Amino acid sequence: MDRLSVIGTVLALVALVGGAVLKGAGLAGLWSPAAFIIVIVGTLAAILLQTSLGTFMRAMKMLAWVYKPPAHDHAAVIAQIVEWSTIARKQGLLGLESQVAAQTDPFLGKGLQMVVDGVEPESIRQMLEIELHGQSSRDLAAAKVYEGMGIYAPTLGIVGAVLGLMAVMKNLADPSKLGHGIAAAFTATIYGIGSANLALLPIGNKLKTLINARTLEREMIVEGLIAIAQGENPRNIEARLNGYVH
Known part of the structure; x- marks a missing residue:
């Protein structure tokens, strides 16, 4: 949490x-039910017009990351890669075959399988970086859903305020309705600016930070797996990967 x-x-x-x-x-x-419909429902309508279904659904699933982000234990990943490099130097790359099935991370498992299969290091880098770039692009597009809503909400709040003031102007002959009408008009502005600055924009930025952290970790994994494939010394691998942490 x-x-x-x-x-x-x-x-x-x-x-x-x-x-x-x-x-x-x-x-x-x-x-204010009217403000809710104009701002919240209107913001949802605008983002649905802008976004594909897959990206929108991905954004909804990623919302849980704000309160329960994906675990990133860089030290544990480095220790695992160094251990694999030691096994590879003693037993050869085939000695890592038993480790493939134990991986819960599909990205790590796929990379380790390519190392065991003896794929050329540059081919490993190319394939893993393509997958990494694709995943990061999809995740960033999902994070931008919240940024988009954070842009639309304040504008729709102004629309709600203008509509409310228009209703007030129609009741100028009845002073008893003016105060309530003006208050309701400004409620829409609160909905728009408040939801954008207290929720939507911070959520979008938090998700982008988490995505960048996961991308960095996977870049580190790629470097470690390639180093194993090239038969580098475990101590050198550890020193190189620690640069990602510090």
């Missing part, structure tokens, strides 16, 4: 709700 994400979410709610209460607007002032 990512504690910072949990704390950030709680503080965002405290800032919004607490600010509304302290300013005298009250909790009721934050609720």
Whole structure:
């Protein structure tokens, strides 16, 4: 569990709700069905027009990463690769064959299988980098779904405010309705700016950070597997891979 994400979410709610209460607007002032439809539903409609179904579904699945990110134990990965290099130097590349089935990471398992099969190091690099680039591109496209919503939401908040003020202008003859109408109009602006800056844009940036961390780890794996295929000294491999960590 990512504690910072949990704390950030709680503080965002405290800032919004607490600010509304302290300013005298009250909790009721934050609720407006019309603003919800214009801003939230409108933002969803805009992003669906922009995004393919596969990318959108990927973005929804990746939302869980904000609170439970993929594990990245660089030290453990380096130790595993160094151990494999030691086995390869003592028993040959075929000595790693029993390790392939034990891998839970398909990327790592695929790379190790190519090493065992005696594939040329440059061919290993080329195939793994193609897969790495494709996966990173798909993940970044999914993260940009939240960035896109963070761009559309404030604009739709302004649209909601303008529509609300238009309704107020129609009731100028009835002063009793003016205050409520103006408050409802500005609620849409709160929905737009608040959802963008307290949720959507931070989520997008957090996902991009996690994607970059996983890409770095896989680049390290590629270098380690190629070094094993080339028969490099385990100590040299460890020193090279530690550069990715530090």
